[in-house]
Amino acid sequence: MVSSEYERRIAARFATFDQDGNGYIDREDFNVAAKALLAEFDVAARSDKGQALYAGAEAFWQGMAGMADRDGDQRITREEFVNGAVKRLRDNPDRFAEIARPFLHAALAIADTDGDGAATVEDTARVLRILGVGEDVAGASAAVLDADGRVGESEIVPAFARYFTVPE
Numbered sequence: 445m446v447s448s449e450y451e452r453r454i455a456a457r458f459a460t461f462d463q464d465g466n467g468y469i470d471r472e473d474f475n476v477a478a479k480a481l482l483a484e485f486d487v488a489a490r491s492d493k494g495q496a497l498y499a500g501a502e503a504f505w506q507g508m509a510g511m512a513d514r515d516g517d518q519r520i521t522r523e524e525f526v527n528g529a530v531k532r533l534r535d536n537p538d539r540f541a542e543i544a545r546p547f548l549h550a551a552l553a554i555a556d557t558d559g560d561g562a563a564t565v566e567d568t569a570r571v572l573r574i575l576g577v578g579e580d581v582a583g584a585s586a587a588v589l590d591a592d593g594r595v596g597e598s599e600i601v602p603a604f605a606r607y608f609t610v611p612e
């Protein structure tokens with residue numbers, strides 16, 4: 445009973461990572477997310493920004509697999525996610541920020557359409573929508589963004605870490 449809200453959030457986080465909805469998280473989910481972001485911002489996969497995003501997606505996947513894929517079959521099941529990733533991320537939010545940072549850095553570079561080093565709130569919202577990230581992280585981001593209306597890595601990485609580490 446006490447954990448129903450917690451379990452709802454865990455289920456939502458799993459669904460966010462399982463981008464293709466086939467019931468497990470694997471490398472393809474990260475490629476799907478990267479491809480969708482590139483399409484949204486009309487950036488070519490072979491461009492520097494596209495290659496950085498795919499490299500970040502691969503690093504993100506490797507980091508998640510290292511924490512959660514206990515049987516080494518290159519798939520993270522829901523059980524592995526709950527028993528591996530969620531607990532370890534909660535114990536060590538900095539580790540999540542570390543594995544997600546290259547992907548988020550590359551995603552922000554793509555959202556930074558005028559190249560001034562930060563993305564607008566609107567363009568960040570497009571990124572979050574494409575990634576299927578829930579309203580909690582969008583709300584957390586909006587809170588920090590109010591200051592100057594721009595989103596940089598120092599704001600988005602902690603917001604993601606908070607979202608995915610799912611405090612009880």
Ligand code: CA
Pocket residue numbers: 461462463464465466467468469470473
């Ligand atoms: Ca999947």
Ligand code: CA
Pocket residue numbers: 512513514515516517518519520521524
């Ligand atoms: Ca596995």
